[in-house]
Amino acid sequence: MPRVDLQEIIEAHDQPFVVIDEQYRIVAANRRYCESYGVSLEAILNRRCHEISHHSPRPCHENGEQCPHQALFSNGQSSVVLHTHYHADNEPERTRIRGHAIRDLDGRLHLGEILYPLEASSELDCKDMRMVGHSPAFLACVDNLARVAESEASVLLFGESGVGKELAARFVHDRSRRSSGPFIAINCAAVPENMFESELFGHERGAFTGSTGQKKGLYELADGGTLFLDEISEIPLALQAKLLRVLETGEFRRVGGTKTLKADVRLVSATNRNLLDWVDQKLFRLDLYYRLAGIDVALPPLRERREDIGALAEALLMRLSGGTRMRCRLDKEALNALRHYNFPGNVRELRNLLQRAMVRCHDGVIRAEDLSLEISPDLPAVAGEEPLSGRTGGSLSDLEKDYIRDLLDKHGGHRRTVADLLGVTERTLYRKLRQHGLR
Numbered sequence: 001m002p003r004v005d006l007q008e009i010i011e012a013h014d015q016p017f018v019v020i021d022e023q024y025r026i027v028a029a030n031r032r033y034c035e036s037y038g039v040s041l042e043a044i045l046n047r048r049c050h051e052i053s054h055h056s057p058r059p060c061h062e063n064g065e066q067c068p069h070q071a072l073f074s075n076g077q078s079s080v081v082l083h084t085h086y087h088a089d090n091e092p093e094r095t096r097i098r099g100h101a102i103r104d105l106d107g108r109l110h111l112g113e114i115l116y117p118l119e120a121s122s123e124l125d126c127k128d129m130r131m132v133g134h135s136p137a138f139l140a141c142v143d144n145l146a147r148v149a150e151s152e153a154s155v156l157l158f159g160e161s162g163v164g165k166e167l168a169a170r171f172v173h174d175r176s177r178r179s180s181g182p183f184i185a186i187n188c189a190a191v192p193e194n195m196f197e198s199e200l201f202g203h204e205r206g207a208f209t210g211s212t213g214q215k216k217g218l219y220e221l222a223d224g225g226t227l228f229l230d231e232i233s234e235i236p237l238a239l240q241a242k243l244l245r246v247l248e249t250g251e252f253r254r255v256g257g258t259k260t261l262k263a264d265v266r267l268v269s270a271t272n273r274n275l276l277d278w279v280d281q282k283l284f285r286l287d288l289y290y291r292l293a294g295i296d297v298a299l300p301p302l303r304e305r306r307e308d309i310g311a312l313a314e315a316l317l318m319r320l321s322g323g324t325r326m327r328c329r330l331d332k333e334a335l336n337a338l339r340h341y342n343f344p345g346n347v348r349e350l351r352n353l354l355q356r357a358m359v360r361c362h363d364g365v366i367r368a369e370d371l372s373l374e375i376s377p378d379l380p381a382v383a384g385e386e387p388l389s390g391r392t393g394g395s396l397s398d399l400e401k402d403y404i405r406d407l408l409d410k411h412g413g414h415r416r417t418v419a420d421l422l423g424v425t426e427r428t429l430y431r432k433l434r435q436h437g438l439r
Contacts, residue, residue: 006104016115019102022073024048024059027110036115038088049113053085068099072111076101082139085115092134093117094142131167132315133308137300142171148295149175154247156232156292157270159299161420162348165270166230168299172268173226181225184218189234196239198255201246207256219252223263232269232292233278240285247291267292272420277427302343302350309338309350316351320358328358333368341373344421401436404429408438 006028010017016033020026029044037044037052049069050056060083061067071079078100085095095115102112131142148155149172157165166185173183191199198207202217219227229235235243246252250262269292278284302309313330321327330338334357343349357370407418419429432438 010112013114016117018049018113018115020049020069020111020113022109024050024069026052033115036085036087036093036117053083055086055090068097068113069111072099072101073109082136082143084134084139094134094139096143096146131164131171132312133305134311135305135307137305138308141168141297141300144297145171146175148172148297151295152176152266153294154266154292155268155294156275156296157268157299158296159270159272160301160344160346161272162346163299163301164347165272165299166228168297169226169228169230169268169270173228173266176226176266178225178266182222183226183228184222185228185230186218187230189231193236196236197242200239200243201252201254202257203255204257207254214254217252217254219246219265220254220261220263222265224265226266226268229267229269231271233271233273233275233284237283237285240288244285244288244291247288273425277425281427302346306339310335312347312350313338313354316347316354317358320351320355328354328361328364328366330366331368334366334371337368337371337373400432401438404432404436405438 006019007030010019010028010030013030014032016036017030018026018033019028025046026044026049027046029041031041034041034044039052044052048059050059054060054063056063059067059069061070065083066079066081068079068081071077078098080096080098083095083097084092086092095117098114098116100112102110104110131138133139133142145168155169155172157168159165159168169185170183173179186199188196198215198217200217200219202215202220205213242252247267250264251260252263253260275284275289275293279286279289302312310330313335317328317330338350338353345352353371353373354366356372357366360370361367404418404422407421408415411417411421415429415433416426419426422429
């Protein structure tokens with residue numbers, strides 16, 4: 001059998017490829033791998049893999065991660081894992097790693113790793129828009145989004161308020177073949193019902209009072225790119241049939257127009273509600289739901305990725321400082337308090353807490369008392385609400401009734417806002433209102 005140069009074989013791979021021996025030492029790496037970590041092949045050879053990719057003196061399994069090296073040399077298994085790797089400039093990059101067995105001509109076992117970066121390069125260059133995290137739940141979500149981006153199907157993002165659904169939508173756009181096209185976002189809840197059709201599909205001059213000129217709609221402006229419809233449940237029922245037809249044919253007319261227009265648009269939509277509940281209430285069309293949910297992706301709440309809170313807080317403090325003032329930092333007790341808080345408002349609530357804390361702190365150090373995270377002993381904390389105090393005695397039902405009534409009073413009877421704060425659907429809130437005799 002002729003001898004084969006291992007280096008020539010791995011250079012044929014388009015993705016970063018590295019070969020590692022039983023002692024974690026790198027014995028071969030292709031050019032793409034060296035470029036990814038900003039070092040030469042000579043500087044990599046005989047270095048331990050975790051020193052290069054994790055900037056850590058310890059193997060990744062000792063830091064609580066799934067390790068392809070351990071899976072192969074301890075259990076004889078190939079594996080696919082998700083890790084956060086670090087470039088030479090210490091910038092993180094989420095990566096899918098496929099590890100498998102390689103034997104040399106003398107029969108010695110080695111680990112071959114192929115690396116698939118999950119971020120598009122354009123997103124890595126945009127620090128203000130980067131999604132931050134390294135927890136298993138977050139990495140699994142990013143991996144799912146990266147796979148979804150390769151498709152042309154419509155995407156429906158599920159997640160609680162404040163989890164970062166627009167960031168996820170931008171991630172899908174930046175990873176797709178449409179990345180050079182426009183990314184157009186619209187918050188459906190922010191558009192008045194009588195203006196929705198005009199905003200989405202545009203209008204011709206004279207279509208209605210005050211329309212003094214032609215206007216292209218957001219769907220038309222997204223031609224060749226991605227249209228992101230946030231809070232999709234708020235689309236007026238009368239317009240849902242028109243949107244369904246546009247999604248099926250790609251054809252539309254501006255308000256007041258007779259000419260049929262076409263646009264090539266990929267739709268990504270998002271909601272923090274169970275749309276099937278809205279279908280049951282006759283508030284959302286079932287056929288539109290199935291058209292929107294070609295692929296659905298659930299985004300994890302912050303309480304399921306507590307390991308990311310430190311990195312998220314650091315990134316948010318950097319953005320909030322805007323580079324114009326001394327950047328604040330969290331002390332150990334403040335960070336510990338954040339990690340033990342449930343964050344019903346998720347990343348948006350974390351940002352608001354840090355913004356207020358930056359104003360309260362005086363020496364650039366945010367302490368636990370600056371965060372004001374007191375939680376009522378009687379009832380769970382709700383984002384943005386002061387804890388209820390001074391209430392003793394009474395049944396749990398009475399406490400719940402008083403709590404909901406206080407929220408309704410504070411928010412002018414706006415049931416949707418109260419439902420969001422309670423973390424329930426409006427349907428559940430309606431049931432509670434009837435149960436407690438509240439209006």
